[in-house]
Amino acid sequence: MSEASSQRKLGPLRNLREDELGIIKKMLSGTALAGKFGSQISTMQVQDMPDGGMGSIKFFSGRPRSELEYGTEIAEAAFRDADGVPVSLSLSVDKTGDLFELDVFKADGSPLVQYPGLDQVQIIERHGQLGFPPPRS
């Protein structure tokens, strides 16, 4: 396998880990889609994305889906990793409304050390604003 293709290869199908499941449920809880995915999320399968170990995962819907099927972000969250580096989480659906990706963006691109406790995960609400999120009231 070439170096370039290995950078594009998704990992094998697997179940969500408990820490991922908890965070996704927390992210969904503030959305109108919580009911839609609440009962099925724990049985969904995912694949690790080749992001250098930051922890991004792609949901499997029975067939491969390309990036062109991305629909929209439905929830955003952030936390500080155990090494102190900020991490952004973006949960998205595809154009048909099925869960698509949990994109994990660690500020320095280094591998995720570990997910924190759920109380350390902050749901980010931007209210349509660009820039940094508005101060919480």
Next chain:
Amino acid sequence: MSGGQEVVFGQNASQTYHAFRYTDALGLDRDEVIDAIGADLRPHLPLPFPAPDNAPFIRQVVVNGISLRYHAYPLSGDW
């Protein structure tokens, strides 16, 4: 972003691929994307460090008529 708030798009091949996966799928030229984001972001530098609420700075640019949203993190307050 890295020290000195130089704009970077991943620090190894996997990260760079991940950063550009959507624009690559759309057939956009990486250099055009980099130029558009750099031009849009530069007036906002230096970004405050640490990032408020650990969240990234988000903006939108248009490349070849396609609206793109990008996320940027400050890695230091150096300027």
